[in-house]
Amino acid sequence: xxxxxxxxxxxxxxxxxxxxxxxxxxxxxxxxxxxxxxxxxxxxxxxxxxxxxxxxxxxxxxxxxxxxxxxxxxxxxxxxxxxxxxxxxxxxxxxxxxxxxxxx
Numbered sequence: 161x162x163x164x165x166x167x168x169x170x171x172x173x174x175x176x177x178x179x180x181x182x183x184x185x186x187x188x189x190x191x192x193x194x195x196x197x198x199x200x201x202x203x204x205x206x207x208x209x210x211x212x213x214x215x216x217x218x219x220x221x222x223x224x225x226x227x228x229x230x231x232x233x234x235x236x237x238x239x240x241x242x243x244x245x246x247x248x249x250x251x252x253x254x255x256x257x258x259x260x261x262x263x264x
Contacts, residue, residue, distance in 0.1 A: 167233070190207055190211060
């Protein structure tokens with residue numbers, strides 16, 4: 161048996177042009193995780209209100225929010241959303257950062 165070759169992926173900071181693919185990947189992962197029995201109005205609303213490409217585009221424009229994307233052979237395979245300055249009683253760092261979402 162031959163070992164499978166390693167596939168190289170890249171990670172980079174997201175750009176506004178990535179909003180469409182981030183939104184759709186987010187919808188796919190969310191629905192695969194939380195809508196295993198089908199779609200209800202509440203799930204449909206939550207997905208559209210939090211992951212529509214326009215929503216992602218506006219988040220990308222927020223100063224304290226950063227998205228990073230992972231790509232494999234030109235396809236988006238994962239993203240992370242981070243929020244700088246997210247205060248929490250247990251985070252005593254001068255500039256804490258919260259990982260809001262990690263979708264793979």
